[in-house]
Amino acid sequence: MKLCFALAIGLISCRALVAQNGPCVVPGRGHFQIHVGTSGLFGGFAHDHLIEAQKFEGCAAIDSKDLTHSSIKLNFVTAAVRVIDPKESAQDRMKVQKTMETEVLSISDHPRIMFESTAIERGSSADQLRVRGTLTIRGRSQPVIIPVALSKLSDGTYRAVGQYSFKQSAFGIKPIQLAGGTVKVKDELRADFEIFLK
DSSP states (O other): OHHHHHHHHHHHHHHHHHHHHSOBEEEEEEEEEEEEOEESTTGGGSOOEEEEEOOEEEEEEOOTTOGGGOEEEEEEEGGGEEEOOTTSOHHHHHHHHHHIIIIISOTTTOOEEEEEEEEEEEOSSTTEEEEEEEEEETTEEEEEEEEEEEEEOTTSOEEEEEEEEEEGGGGTOOOOEEGGGTEEEOSEEEEEEEEEEO
């Protein structure tokens, strides 16, 4: 009985160790960007916005024999989410940045955006996965499904690439309206990413 209990504790400890010491996000490599579109009467005259999460971290537990037994947890520092609109002036970028920090992300109250997988399914090919998980923005959590292409590079680094769309309103965020509503930020945003883990 004691032996079985010890083995069980050992197994749990090993699994926890794998989760903690699994491949983790390589800082400064890859990207995580969000594309924000505009609509409304004069939406065609407004610039779409490009936003980048410049600081995110996390680790995965990867079962190379069966990827569906893997998991990942990521968190993004909201204060390091930056407006990088290439078509905007520095002054206009600063205005959009301030609006995003105060009205959209409320970074003083919600310093992090978090994602934690709950299940992983195989996709249409060997390297394609469907990652089910919980995304938390501004303290509100929603289930999401993210298609991911996962590959292992020659140096042992894992590369995860994908894109998905989500609605701001699902997280209690009211899309910004400008010029009396003639220019509106679209509710649905598109995110694309390339993440390296080692």
